[in-house]
Amino acid sequence: MNSRVLKTKISLMNALLDLMSEKKYESITVRDIVQKAGINRSTFYLHFLDKEDLKEQNSNFILDKLREAIQYPSFNFEEAIRDYEERQQPISSLLAIFRHIQEYFEFYSVMLGEKEFQQKLDEMIKEELFKFSIDKIRCAYNAGGLIGLIRYWVSSDMEKSPEHMAKWVTQVILYPNASQLNE
Structure with missing residues (x-):
């Protein structure tokens, strides 16, 4: 193009x-x-073709970009623990996700209010998470949590940095039984 x-x-x-x-x-x-x-x-x-086609193409473009963020770099639990414990590095794909959301903030601030987009977002995230786990219930739970966190972050005008958000989610994933997370 x-x-x-x-x-x-x-x-x-x-x-x-x-x-x-x-x-x-x-x-x-x-x-x-x-x-x-x-x-x-x-x-x-x-x-x-019409305004619906514009909205659809726009949504597909953004969701494809989000899919790329989720997929690259791929997640490895052992490497993630080592990176976090040695260098306080969040899971790199999480950081890519939050940077993507930040880049397309205006889009998400509008489209997260659209039911059709929310459904497409939920399905895409579950589909990508399913590549890392065969547990459909866990994928649905994690997708819902991630979407809820994205919705919260966008509605708070991204008060925290993408790095902070990725680090927080990394802590939740790597240490689910920790009594306190670093704020």
């Missing part, structure tokens, strides 16, 4: 997010989106 096309798509996606933070999605029109983005309506239709 050339840089001009990418810039146009990003502009349209950002316009939709801005509008969604101002009013209900149902009341947003393609006209509103193109006016906000400063782009011709015909240009919009070169890239998207």
Whole structure:
């Protein structure tokens, strides 16, 4: 994709997010989106079928980026304990997840309120966690906890750093019976 096309798509996606933070999605029109983005309506239709397609493509793009963060680097329990105990390093994929959320803060602050996106996020995280564990109940529990923590972090305007959040979750994963976690 050339840089001009990418810039146009990003502009349209950002316009939709801005509008969604101002009013209900149902009341947003393609006209509103193109006016906000400063782009011709015909240009919009070169890239998207309608506002639903724009929202869907935007969500898929962000979820693909989150999937990459979860997958890389891969998790190894023994290495994670060693890294944490020797260097106070959080699990690297957790750090990648929280940095991703920080990078796309505006998207998550709007879309975490959308039921359809929440369901897609939950399914994707469970699917990725299932690669590390065959216990579906544990995957569902961990996905719910992670989504709840992400929702809390975003709603608190990311008061804590991605490093702090990743370190906290690392402590919970590596030392689930610890009576006190470092704040």
